Amino acid sequence: GESVGLHLPTLSVQEGDNSIINCAYSNSASDYFIWYKQESGKGPQFIIDIRSNMDKRQGQRVTVLLNKTVKHLSLQIAATQPGDSAVYFCAEGDSSYKLIFGSGTRLLVRP
Amino acid sequence: SQTIHQWPATLVQPVGSPLSLECTVEGTSNPNLYWYRQAAGRGLQLLFYSVGIGQISSEVPQNLSASRPQDRQFILSSKKLLLSDSGFYLCAWKGDRRGEQFFGPGTRLTVL
Numbered sequence: 001g002e003s004v005g006l007h008l009p010t011l012s013v014q015e016g017d018n019s020i021i022n023c024a025y026s027n028s029a030s031d032y033f034i035w036y037k038q039e040s041g042k043g044p045q046f047i048i049d050i051r052s053n054m055d056k057r058q059g060q061r062v063t064v065l066l067n068k069t070v071k072h073l074s075l076q077i078a079a080t081q082p083g084d085s086a087v088y089f090c091a092e093g094d095s096s097y098k099l100i101f102g103s104g105t106r107l108l109v110r111p
Numbered sequence: 112s113q114t115i116h117q118w119p120a121t122l123v124q125p126v127g128s129p130l131s132l133e134c135t136v137e138g139t140s141n142p143n144l145y146w147y148r149q150a151a152g153r154g155l156q157l158l159f160y161s162v163g164i165g166q167i168s169s170e171v172p173q174n175l176s177a178s179r180p181q182d183r184q185f186i187l188s189s190k191k192l193l194l195s196d197s198g199f200y201l202c203a204w205k206g207d208r209r210g211e212q213f214f215g216p217g218t219r220l221t222v223l
Contacts, residue, residue: 034210043201043214044155089154093210097143097162098170101155 012108019077021105023090026071030092034099035064035075038087047075047088077107085109113138117202117215124222130175130189132218134202137183143205144185145212146177148198155201161185197222 013019025033031052036044050057050064050073057064063076073090087106091099114137124130136142143162147155159177160168167177174193178186185202199219203212 032210041217041219043203043217044212045214046206046208046211049208049210091210097160097205098157099210099212103154104152 009103010106010108012110013080014110015080015082017080019075019080019084019107021075021077021088021090021107023073023075023102023105024071025073025090025092027092027094027100028071029094030100031095032093033064033066033073034091034093035062035073036089036091036101038089038104040086044089080107080109082109082111113204113213115202115204115213115215117200117218119218120216121219122221124192124220126194126222127191130187130192130196130220132187132200132202132220134185134187134215135183136185136204139183139204141182144179145203145205146185146187147201147203147214149201149217150198159185159187192222194222196220 034049035047037047038044048059048062048064050066055066061078065074075088077084085108087104089104090102093099116135118133141163146159148158149155157170161179164179164182175187175189197220199217201217202215205212
């Protein structure tokens with residue numbers, strides 16, 4: 001079936017460096033993509049979203065890139081901080097009410 | 112502001128016992144509500160979705176059920192728990208922004 005997956009289950013970065021978390025999707029009907037951050041023992045939190053008619057969107061220290069040709073989504077975090085340590089999920093949506101979540105990437109920030 | 116509550120925070124139940132997890136939302140009316148399950152180290156699996164009182168959509172066949180007796184109350188139940196029901200259960204409500212969901216603190220269920 002359709003699915004959203006991630007290339008790297010764990011990413012370790014040095015504090016201050018930039019982080020890039022990748023995600024592949026397979027549902028061609030998806031036209032909306034979201035990144036969520038989940039800290040240990042908590043529910044996920046919305047970070048940033050992007051519609052399929054865009055290829056880049058920037059937020060505060062975060063940028064989401066969308067490549068529809070290869071069905072690839074990435075989250076870039078600038079100047080990674082210890083508070084960024086968490087599991088990051090990409091999710092895709094279409095015209096329905098559902099979001100399909102990927103399996104997650106754990107980001108570890110080394111001091 | 113809107114808040115979402117879940118209880119209990121943790122629960123340990125024997126196989127075959129019943130289950131009732133509650134989710135309530137404050138500060139919003141007629142919210143779209145979701146129940147998700149998250150296995151250890153995994154993503155979120157959508158279990159149920161509700162657009163209003165008494166309206167439940169089930170996403171996967173299982174021994175769980177959901178009910179929405181009040182506008183801001185969403186309950187997840189089971190008559191007999193299985194070992195495979197262990198996981199982190201999350202309730203969420205849909206925000207105004209497309210794809211935006213606000214999650215509760217979750218209930219960690221361990222079935223022994």
